[in-house]
Amino acid sequence: MAKITAGIATSHVPAVGAAIDMARTDDDYWKPMFQGYEFSKSWIKTNNPDVAIIVYNDHASYFGMEIMPTFAIGVAESFEVCDEGYGPRPVPSVEGAPELATHLAASLILDDFDLTVLNVLEVDHGLTVPLSLMYGTPDKWPSKVIPLAVNVVMYPQPSGERCLSLGKAIRRAVEEFDEDLNVQVWGTGGMSHQIQGARAGLINLPWDQKFMDDLIDQPEVLQYKPHLEYMREAGSEGVELIMWLIMRGALGDKVDEVHRFNHVPASNTSVGHLILTPKEGDA
Amino acid sequence: MAKITAGIATSHVPAVGAAIDMARTDDDYWKPMFQGYEFSKSWIKTNNPDVAIIVYNDHASYFGMEIMPTFAIGVAESFEVCDEGYGPRPVPSVEGAPELATHLAASLILDDFDLTVLNVLEVDHGLTVPLSLMYGTPDKWPSKVIPLAVNVVMYPQPSGERCLSLGKAIRRAVEEFDEDLNVQVWGTGGMSHQIQGARAGLINLPWDQKFMDDLIDQPEVLQYKPHLEYMREAGSEGVELIMWLIMRGALGDKVDEVHRFNHVPASNTSVGHLILTPKEGDA
Amino acid sequence: MKPDFEQFKDLPGTTIFTIEKGREGFQLNEFCMSLRKEENRRRFLADERSYLDEWEMSADQKQAVLTRDFQKMLDNGGNVYFLSKIFAAEGLSYVQAVSTMTDMNVEQYQAMMLAGGRSVQGWRSKKERDEA
Amino acid sequence: MKPDFEQFKDLPGTTIFTIEKGREGFQLNEFCMSLRKEENRRRFLADERSYLDEWEMSADQKQAVLTRDFQKMLDNGGNVYFLSKIFAAEGLSYVQAVSTMTDMNVEQYQAMMLAGGRSVQGWRSKKERDEA
Numbered sequence: 001m002a003k004i005t006a007g008i009a010t011s012h013v014p015a016v017g018a019a020i021d022m023a024r025t026d027d028d029y030w031k032p033m034f035q036g037y038e039f040s041k042s043w044i045k046t047n048n049p050d051v052a053i054i055v056y057n058d059h060a061s062y063f064g065m066e067i068m069p070t071f072a073i074g075v076a077e078s079f080e081v082c083d084e085g086y087g088p089r090p091v092p093s094v095e096g097a098p099e100l101a102t103h104l105a106a107s108l109i110l111d112d113f114d115l116t117v118l119n120v121l122e123v124d125h126g127l128t129v130p131l132s133l134m135y136g137t138p139d140k141w142p143s144k145v146i147p148l149a150v151n152v153v154m155y156p157q158p159s160g161e162r163c164l165s166l167g168k169a170i171r172r173a174v175e176e177f178d179e180d181l182n183v184q185v186w187g188t189g190g191m192s193h194q195i196q197g198a199r200a201g202l203i204n205l206p207w208d209q210k211f212m213d214d215l216i217d218q219p220e221v222l223q224y225k226p227h228l229e230y231m232r233e234a235g236s237e238g239v240e241l242i243m244w245l246i247m248r249g250a251l252g253d254k255v256d257e258v259h260r261f262n263h264v265p266a267s268n269t270s271v272g273h274l275i276l277t278p279k280e281g282d283a
Numbered sequence: 284m285a286k287i288t289a290g291i292a293t294s295h296v297p298a299v300g301a302a303i304d305m306a307r308t309d310d311d312y313w314k315p316m317f318q319g320y321e322f323s324k325s326w327i328k329t330n331n332p333d334v335a336i337i338v339y340n341d342h343a344s345y346f347g348m349e350i351m352p353t354f355a356i357g358v359a360e361s362f363e364v365c366d367e368g369y370g371p372r373p374v375p376s377v378e379g380a381p382e383l384a385t386h387l388a389a390s391l392i393l394d395d396f397d398l399t400v401l402n403v404l405e406v407d408h409g410l411t412v413p414l415s416l417m418y419g420t421p422d423k424w425p426s427k428v429i430p431l432a433v434n435v436v437m438y439p440q441p442s443g444e445r446c447l448s449l450g451k452a453i454r455r456a457v458e459e460f461d462e463d464l465n466v467q468v469w470g471t472g473g474m475s476h477q478i479q480g481a482r483a484g485l486i487n488l489p490w491d492q493k494f495m496d497d498l499i500d501q502p503e504v505l506q507y508k509p510h511l512e513y514m515r516e517a518g519s520e521g522v523e524l525i526m527w528l529i530m531r532g533a534l535g536d537k538v539d540e541v542h543r544f545n546h547v548p549a550s551n552t553s554v555g556h557l558i559l560t561p562k563e564g565d566a
Numbered sequence: 567m568k569p570d571f572e573q574f575k576d577l578p579g580t581t582i583f584t585i586e587k588g589r590e591g592f593q594l595n596e597f598c599m600s601l602r603k604e605e606n607r608r609r610f611l612a613d614e615r616s617y618l619d620e621w622e623m624s625a626d627q628k629q630a631v632l633t634r635d636f637q638k639m640l641d642n643g644g645n646v647y648f649l650s651k652i653f654a655a656e657g658l659s660y661v662q663a664v665s666t667m668t669d670m671n672v673e674q675y676q677a678m679m680l681a682g683g684r685s686v687q688g689w690r691s692k693k694e695r696d697e698a
Numbered sequence: 699m700k701p702d703f704e705q706f707k708d709l710p711g712t713t714i715f716t717i718e719k720g721r722e723g724f725q726l727n728e729f730c731m732s733l734r735k736e737e738n739r740r741r742f743l744a745d746e747r748s749y750l751d752e753w754e755m756s757a758d759q760k761q762a763v764l765t766r767d768f769q770k771m772l773d774n775g776g777n778v779y780f781l782s783k784i785f786a787a788e789g790l791s792y793v794q795a796v797s798t799m800t801d802m803n804v805e806q807y808q809a810m811m812l813a814g815g816r817s818v819q820g821w822r823s824k825k826e827r828d829e830a
């Protein structure tokens with residue numbers, strides 16, 4: 001039986017990817033941020049999953065406006081890295097987990113989640129920056145990946161309730177998979193940031209920290225937070241945080257906090273990072 | 284306020300399109316089938332909708348396997364006609380209804396239907412054959428169209444419950460649209476047919492007729508029919524009939540039967556056709 | 567809900583196209599999709615083997631296309647709506663192509679359809695037919 | 699649930715990209731997507747006007763691109779993730795491009811970010827700012 005053993009949340013700022021790719025992680029500007037991931041990089045060495053389900057959003061990198069899925073799941077053998085306008089990031093391509101991914105996609109559709117199934121997908125910084133933060137610069141990513149792309153760019157985004165329920169359904173589906181696999185769910189994006197308009201540069205660290213508290217302790221309440229509140233309090237791009245709800249839903253009722261980190265700023269963004277594990281003995 | 288005034292169900296056999304395009308509708312083979320649509324062609328002259336929401340499936344015509352949405356809605360100004368391998372059908376392109384379509388798409392996503400939004404779409408016989416059956420061969424289609432594409436080709440298809448609920452949500456969404464519009468919902472595909480394997484040519488007219496009875500009188504029961512039963516009793520391609528449930532869900536609790544027609548065969552298929560209207564005074 | 571890909575195996579003479587089959591047949595079906603363009607139809611018909619070699623299909627899949635063995639294409643992950651692009655390229659109808667998967671010739675098949683189609687009696691399940 | 703596209707208008711200095719905006723900005727955003735290819739980036743930078751004329755964009759949209767008026771692009775249906783392909787083509791970072799939409803220059807903007815970013819105080823609502 002496959003099992004969800006941990007959830008990871010992290011911002012996925014493109015400039016963080018650039019800092020890694022240009023070996024600037026020791027610069028004065030970047031060092032404090034990357035230090036917050038040192039624990040995580042050693043933690044994952046002993047807690048490496050067979051498969052990471054990475055919940056992320058595409059940033060007009062693979063999907064344009066011709067076709068915009070609410071939820072899309074990648075079931076391919078591998079996923080190439082997008083050219084987002086600066087040339088593709090110099091990182092390994094991403095290995096898929098087709099058996100678990102087809103099981104998961106089918107299970108979720110049977111549970112009335114109206115997924116779009118992708119046999120081809122190129123992934124952008126939303127997915128590769130979290131890999132870089134957790135794994136550094138290996139020749140090959142140490143885990144297989146199932147990309148789960150969420151529309152957070154165009155209103156209406158899926159509701160908080162829908163995201164939390166999707167996470168719960170992912171948990172059930174993984175536990176019904178016959179092979180013994182160690183599976184993690186990663187929720188990416190956020191925290192507060194706004195990268196457009198006269199209000200650009202908005203950061204709301206107290207709000208971010210309260211969001212983390214609620215995510216850990218009372219996701220059932222947090223799920224009803226309207227999108228407008230994310231946008232008002234955490235900036236127009238802060239609404240990415242609904243993706244963390246999917247991760248949280250996949251962990252069960254109670255969780256233990258293994259690691260927590262905040263840093264301001266990375267480029268235009270408040271960086272937040274969590275490692276959570278399902279509480280022992282919790283169903 | 285926009286209002287759903289009728290639902291139409293019809294098979295969408297490609298050979299029927301070819302018969303129309305080659306002016307063979309008076310051939311001995313085709314005449315009895317087209318006669319069943321004579322009533323409908325005159326009925327729609329006095330009951331023409333401003334917008335027809337056409338629930339159909341793509342037959343590997345626009346979507347391949349690279350990206351396969353469960354539910355996708357076309358919000359564009361217009362939709363070109365696909366080349367399905369014989370050259371595009373010589374019919375007018377299809378005019379969209381972007382204002383209602385964006386309202387509808389947004390409303391359904393807010394109701395936790397995980398739609399894929401299409402700003403570009405080419406439509407195939409699944410959508411154009413019903414237009415031809417109802418309107419004949421005009422220079423321009425008399426109504427605007429919102430294409431709603433459903434995955435019925437790849438298991439798992441959406442469940443019957445999901446399809447009926449989607450129809451109900453479409454009804455609510457249309458009634459919340461501020462402009463006065465006459466809207467119909469068309470459910471296409473089916474009835475019994477199998478176009479592959481040693482069992483090809485399967486037709487089950489009694490089952491088809493019972494399906495029509497249940498669709499009219501007890502859709503709440505019908506929604507629980509498993510996909511396997513469609514495939515077993517009505518052929519592997521008979522599962523297209525789940526799209527009729529979406530149409531039926533959009534009509535409210537009780538309906539009146541305005542027209543009903545069955546014919547066997549058109550090419551490999553049992554042809555079924557219904558015109559239904561919401562019962563007066565029914566909420 | 568746990569997906570049940572096995573349930574369809576009881577259907578006689580029927581291949582259900584599942585998300586798993588979709589992975590298996592991906593390249594075959596992509597090749598079929600390419601035939602939506604008139605130019606590609608012409609190139610394919612002019613030199614089938616070299617056109618097929620542009621696709622990462624298995625040898626079995628290519629052989630099945632070359633011999634127009636539609637059942638074998640289904641067995642190898644093809645779906646009939648995709649495969650229709652092959653017979654459409656040759657101007658064949660669904661009835662002409664589909665009948666080749668049965669034990670009838672096209673005239674017999676058409677006669678069966680005109681007489682009301684294949685009865686479901688005896689075709690509901692492999693168990694019923696002692697094929698299980 | 700009836701979509702509420704109006705609710706976002708109360709946010710000061712913010713343009714929310716809705717499904718309606720997506721229709722309005724479709725051609726502008728398609729143009730941006732084309733810049734994911736190095737060859738197109740080169741063609742665009744070599745002759746911006748004629749590259750833009752390949753797209754069915756409005757005159758306002760084209761003018762906004764030519765003058766790098768990102769706020770005007772947002773007002774005309776652009777979304778910043780799409781628009782990023784324009785400044786990426788020139789090798790500019792998000793901070794460099796985004797700061798042009800504010801009333802600060804890039805140094806001031808960077809200093810604000812280093813000091814913890816823009817406070818939400820006074821930026822929650824147009825009503826609060828008497829802009830409504």
Ligand SMILES: [Fe+3]
Pocket residue numbers: 012057059126189190240
């Ligand atoms: Fe992001």
Ligand SMILES: [Fe+3]
Pocket residue numbers: 295340342409472473523
């Ligand atoms: Fe069909």
